[in-house]
Amino acid sequence: xxxxxxSINHRTASVDLREAVHLKExxxxxxxxxxxENQIKEGLILSTCNRTEIFGIPNNNEASHENFQNLLLNFKxxxxxSEHNFQKFISRDAIRHLFSVATGIDSLLIGDNQVFKQxxxxxxxxxxxxxxxxxxHRIFDAAIRTGKRAISETAISEGAxxxxxxxxxxxxxxxxxxxxxxxxVIGTGETxxxxxxxxxxxxxxxxxxxxxxxxxxxxxAEKLNAKVIPFDDFKESIYKFDIIIxxxxxPDILVRKDxxxxxxxxxxxxxxxxxxxxxxxxxxxxxxxxxxxxxxxxDSLNIIVDQNLAKRKSEIxxxxxxxxxxxxxxxxxxxxxxxxxxxxxxxxxFEDIRNEEVEKNKNxxxxxxxxxxDIVTKRIINKILHHPTIELRKADENSNxxxxxxxxxxxxxxxxxxxxxxxxxx
Amino acid sequence: xxxxxxxxxxxxxxxxFATLVVYFYDFLKxxxxxxxxxxxxxxxxxxxxxxxxxxxxIAFDHPPITNVFEIFTILAITISFxxxxxxxxxxxxxxxxxxxxxxxIFQLISSLFIQDLTEVKEVLRSNLLGIHVIxxxxxxxxxxxxxxxxxxxxxxxxxxxxxxxxxxxxxxxxLEVLERLSLYSAVIGFVALTIAIIIGVIWxxxxxxKFSYLDPKLVGSTMVWLLYAAGITSKIMGKWRGxxxxxxxxxGFIVAIISTILSNFLAQSFHSxx
Numbered sequence: 001x002x003x004x005x006x007s008i009n010h011r012t013a014s015v016d017l018r019e020a021v022h023l024k025e026x027x028x029x030x031x032x033x034x035x036x037e038n039q040i041k042e043g044l045i046l047s048t049c050n051r052t053e054i055f056g057i058p059n060n061n062e063a064s065h066e067n068f069q070n071l072l073l074n075f076k077x078x079x080x081x082s083e084h085n086f087q088k089f090i091s092r093d094a095i096r097h098l099f100s101v102a103t104g105i106d107s108l109l110i111g112d113n114q115v116f117k118q119x120x121x122x123x124x125x126x127x128x129x130x131x132x133x134x135x136x137h138r139i140f141d142a143a144i145r146t147g148k149r150a151i152s153e154t155a156i157s158e159g160a161x162x163x164x165x166x167x168x169x170x171x172x173x174x175x176x177x178x179x180x181x182x183x184x185v186i187g188t189g190e191t192x193x194x195x196x197x198x199x200x201x202x203x204x205x206x207x208x209x210x211x212x213x214x215x216x217x218x219x220x221a222e223k224l225n226a227k228v229i230p231f232d233d234f235k236e237s238i239y240k241f242d243i244i245i246x247x248x249x250x251p252d253i254l255v256r257k258d259x260x261x262x263x264x265x266x267x268x269x270x271x272x273x274x275x276x277x278x279x280x281x282x283x284x285x286x287x288x289x290x291x292x293x294x295x296x297x298x299d300s301l302n303i304i305v306d307q308n309l310a311k312r313k314s315e316i317x318x319x320x321x322x323x324x325x326x327x328x329x330x331x332x333x334x335x336x337x338x339x340x341x342x343x344x345x346x347x348x349x350f351e352d353i354r355n356e357e358v359e360k361n362k363n364x365x366x367x368x369x370x371x372x373x374d375i376v377t378k379r380i381i382n383k384i385l386h387h388p389t390i391e392l393r394k395a396d397e398n399s400n401x402x403x404x405x406x407x408x409x410x411x412x413x414x415x416x417x418x419x420x421x422x423x424x425x426x
Numbered sequence: 427x428x429x430x431x432x433x434x435x436x437x438x439x440x441x442x443f444a445t446l447v448v449y450f451y452d453f454l455k456x457x458x459x460x461x462x463x464x465x466x467x468x469x470x471x472x473x474x475x476x477x478x479x480x481x482x483x484i485a486f487d488h489p490p491i492t493n494v495f496e497i498f499t500i501l502a503i504t505i506s507f508x509x510x511x512x513x514x515x516x517x518x519x520x521x522x523x524x525x526x527x528x529x530x531i532f533q534l535i536s537s538l539f540i541q542d543l544t545e546v547k548e549v550l551r552s553n554l555l556g557i558h559v560i561x562x563x564x565x566x567x568x569x570x571x572x573x574x575x576x577x578x579x580x581x582x583x584x585x586x587x588x589x590x591x592x593x594x595x596x597x598x599x600x601l602e603v604l605e606r607l608s609l610y611s612a613v614i615g616f617v618a619l620t621i622a623i624i625i626g627v628i629w630x631x632x633x634x635x636k637f638s639y640l641d642p643k644l645v646g647s648t649m650v651w652l653l654y655a656a657g658i659t660s661k662i663m664g665k666w667r668g669x670x671x672x673x674x675x676x677x678g679f680i681v682a683i684i685s686t687i688l689s690n691f692l693a694q695s696f697h698s699x700x
Contacts, residue, residue, distance in 0.1 A: 173586060173595060176602040271601075271668060288587065292668060300589040307591060 001334060002057060003139070005094035006068045007087040007101075009051035010108045017085055020078040023047035028122075031075055032129045038071055039063060042133035044140075046101070046122045048115065050108050055098060057135060065090075092327060095139060099323045102143045103150035104157060111156035111312040116147045134406040138333065146326040154318040159308030164195040166304040167275045167296070168202055171243055174273055174294055182206040184241040186234065186255075187248030188220045191277055195245045200224045208241070210234040212248070239263035245275040246282035255283040260293055277301065336412065337405040339396030343389055345417045350381045427485050428542065434478040435537050441471040442502070442530040449522040453597055464522065468510055475503045475533075486543055491559040493543070498536035500560070502529035504567040508614075512571070512607065520597035521607075524574050554629050562622035562647070566682060568615020569654070573679035575608035576672030583669060605668055609661060612675050616654045623647060646685020653678040 008021055023031055028045050035043060035056060040063070043056030054068050065088040073081060089097045100106040102119045123140045126132050132140065150156050160166040175181050183204050185196040188211040200207055207226040211217035214231065221228045229237055238244060238259065248254065255274070260283075264272060269292050276283040276297045288295035336342065354377050362370045388411070395404035411417070445467040452460040479499065483489050490496035506529040513522065578598055585594050586601070598604065626644070631637045638644075657674040660666040666674070 170586070173582070173600045174602070176600050176606075268664065269667060294586055296589070303589055304591050 001091045001135075002061060002063075003055065003091055003094045003135075004058065004063065004065060004068060005053065005055045005089040005097055006065055006072070007051060007053045007089070007097065008081070008085050009053075009087070009106070012087055013081070013085040017078075017081055018050065018052065020081065021052050021072055021076050022049065023052060023076070027075075028125055029129055031072075032126070032131050034075060035071060036131070038067065040068075040071075042126075042131055042136040044098075044122055044126050044131070044136065046119060048118050050115075051101070053098075053101065055094060055139075057133070092331065095142075095327055095330065096323060098139065098143050099146045099326060102147040103319050103323065104147075105150075105316050105319050109161055110309065110316070111158075111161070113151060113157045116151070119147065120144060134409050135334075138330065138409075142326050142330045146323055149322050149326070150319045153322060154315045156312055156315045156319050159304075159311055161305055161308050161312065162194075163277055163298065163301050163305060164191065164198050166301040166308075167195060167245060167277065168198045169304065170275075170294075170296060170301070171273055172202075174271065175242065179203045179205045181242040182240060183208070183243035183245065184229065184234070184238065185209045185226075186244065186246040186282065187211060187250075187278065188216045189247060189249065192245070192247035193220055195247060195275075195277065196220060196224055196226065199243070199245070200226070204243075212250075235259050239266035241272070242270070243273045243275070244283075245277065247277045248282050249278070250282055251280060253282065253284050255287070257284045257286045257290070260284075260287045260290060264290060264292060275301070334405070337408045339392045339404060339408065342408040342412065342417075343392055346388065346392075346411065346415065347385060349415055349417055350385060354378065354381050427481060431478065431481050431485060431542075434474060434481070435540065438471075438475060438478060438499075438502075439530065439534040439537050441467075441474055442506075442526065442533050445471050446523060446526045446530055449526050453520060453523050454593065456597060461519065465510075465513070468506065468513075468522075468526070472503065472506055472510060475499075475506070479503065488543075489556055490540075491556065491563075492547075495536045495540040496543075497559070497563065498532040499540065500563055501567060502532040502536065504563055505529045505532070505570055508564075508567050508571055508611070512611075516603075516607070518599045518603060518607070520599065521575065521578060521604075524578060525571060528570060528574070552633070554625060555633075558622050558625040558629070561618045561625070565615045565617075565619030565622055566686075568611045568613075568618060569650070569675070569679050569682055572608045572612035572615060572675045575604050575611065576675040576679075579604040579608060579672045580669065580676075601668070605672065608672050608675055609658075612654055612678075613658060616651070616658060619647065619651055619654075623651060641689075643685065643689035646681070646689055650678055650682045650685065653681060 008018060010018070023045060024047075028047065031045060032043075035045075035054075039059040040056040041059050043054065046053040046055075052072070054072060056063075056068065058067070065086070069083075069086055072078075087097070097106070098119075102116055104111045104113060104115050107115050123132075123144070126136070126140075160169040171178070178199070181204060183199050183206070185192050185199070185207070186209075188196070188209055192209075192211075196207065196209060207224060208229050209217045209221050209224075209226050210229040210231050211220075212231050214228070217228045217231075220226070235255065238255065239262070244255075246254065260272070260274070264270075271292045271294065274283050274287060274293060274295045276285075276295070279298065281297055283295065283297075285295065285297065287293050336345075358373060358377055362373060365373055392404075392408065392411075395407050445464070448460065448464045448467045452464050479490060482496075490499060506526065509522070509525045512518070578594075579601060581594055582598050582601055582604065584590075585592070599607075653674065657666065657671060657678065661671055
């Protein structure tokens with residue numbers, strides 16, 4: 001199989017190099033067109049912040065990894081990128097690599113299921129751009145099935161592996177229903193924004209944000225349908241919130257132990273969660289001594305993240321087993337696309353039907369006619385199959401195996417020869 | 427029939443033990459596949475236990491409520507049955523092993539010491555007494571389960587505060603749920619105990635000439651009842667919550683245990699029949 005793949009990713013290149021070849025959404029279609037012009041008939045382009053990957057089945061056997069690389073480097077006019085920044089795969093290895101990416105075991109953040117969605121999206125783009133043929137389609141299906149199996153059959157995507165998710169996970173161990181809780185995010189920098197988004201995605205009942213620069217808070221609040229609280233007097237209203245996440249760049253402590261004590265009294269000891277994900281810290285760590293206050297900082301959240309990452313790592317062998325199973329399945333199907341066995345299966349299929357009907361009906365004929373019946377029906381079948389057989393042999397001799405495989409695949413699908421053989425096996 | 431009763435009597439602790447092992451294994455591994463397996467184990471054990479109690483009642487012509495070892499086997503089945511319901515209704519995993527260990531202990535003690543009593547005092551065959559005892563036992567099962575959930579609440583509370591994110595953190599449901607489970611079981615226990623006390627106070631003086639309001643079991647139960655009444659009222663009024671409430675539930679349970687032990691083994695009382 002001449003599936004070729006190149007990959008530039010977090011293992012092979014630094015951020016700036018990865019950024020230099022990153023294909024933005026609006027660049028992917030023009031790039032696919034360029035690939036088509038350059039004899040790549042079908043394929044897949046995947047480009048995220050951690051990786052850019054090109055999978056393709058070239059029209060002729062001369063195309064190589066270098067062609068793929070040059071295509072990308074010329075398109076992006078990228079410099080300083082050399083041969084060793086690319087991983088290269090061919091055939092079965094290329095499929096294994098795609099499955100590894102789809103299942104998240106090749107990701108920087110192991111088991112990251114963001115990448116599974118990205119793989120699916122890039123399949124869709126390829127499909128819409130008419131970049132997918134018969135074989136590639138089958139590879140897509142197998143990759144998606146592998147990804148889904150990895151998620152459902154293993155714990156590869158379980159547990160929070162980022163600080164802000166760990167904060168949410170911890171919250172869910174204290175409160176049962178976030179939709180009845182209110183949260184305040186102090187500081188709307190990148191970290192604060194991500195935390196606010198996670199809370200909003202998890203269906204927090206009411207969300208408020210506060211920031212030293214009021215406009216920034218307002219902007220985020222608009223996005224997430226949250227309230228804005230003026231930064232100068234947010235301390236007076238902390239008693240209204242069940243969850244407080246702080247992520248400012250302030251050099252000093254913003255929320256003191258006494259502030260929390262007062263707030264807790266006002267809310268008659270209703271538990272409060274304080275997540276301090278700022279460096280240096282915003283909330284006085286001594287607040288953790290107060291009953292009904294759950295104070296956590298980066299150190300404690302990191303414990304959760306590390307534990308979950310270790311757990312995910314230990315799931316990799318299980319995922320690899322699933323990948324091998326799916327590759328085997330795919331390969332079995334792919335091998336059935338060879339001309340000789342396909343012709344034999346097709347002929348056997350027709351012969352079986354003929355034989356069955358003759359056996360069923362031959363008693364309606366006299367004994368001399370029975371022999372004639374056999375000869376005539378055989379002749380009919382031979383005539384029907386004559387042209388398809390010649391076409392299949394011709395396609396096989398032709399150097400372009402994608403066309404031949406496609407033809408064979410369609411014939412097998414049309415007559416249900418694969419499924420028939422499988423059910424016989426079972 | 428008697429020989430089957432003896433066989434099941436030996437089998438029951440073994441079944442409870444097997445169920446506990448499955449629950450504990452599931453707690454350690456957290457595999458999805460085991461969810462149904464463990465329920466099947468618990469269900470079979472419960473069914474066997476029910477058969478056992480029905481057979482005893484028929485064979486010895488009285489419900490097994492006439493002495494402490496008969497009562498223990500009833501306590502074992504009411505606790506595990508209540509837990510079975512909690513698990514089915516709430517779909518909460520991970521608390522099973524902490525509960526199942528109790529019926530195992532009760533059944534083990536019962537199996538070791540229970541006797542084939544056919545001669546019981548006439549007064550113990552009364553229907554009202556049956557309701558009195560069964561509601562009292564349901565009450566105590568409720569308090570037991572409430573105390574276990576209270577204990578789990580405190581453990582998880584401490585673990586979260588001290589940044590210990592181990593098995594307890596990963597497997598137990600969240601604090602609010604544990605608090606709620608503890609409260610609900612306490613309320614059910616409280617209602618059942620109230621019924622037991624009402625029946626007792628109205629009917630017992632008539633049935634027992636030796637009846638006294640200073641009977642240790644009666645005094646003990648009233649103390650337990652008052653404790654839970656105070657806790658539940660303060661929760662409803664929104665004064666107490668979380669840690670305070672579960673500590674109250676655990677204290678109530680300890681008082682209940684102590685009062686049972688004292689009145690059953692030490693004090694002379696009309697409540698003792700053996």
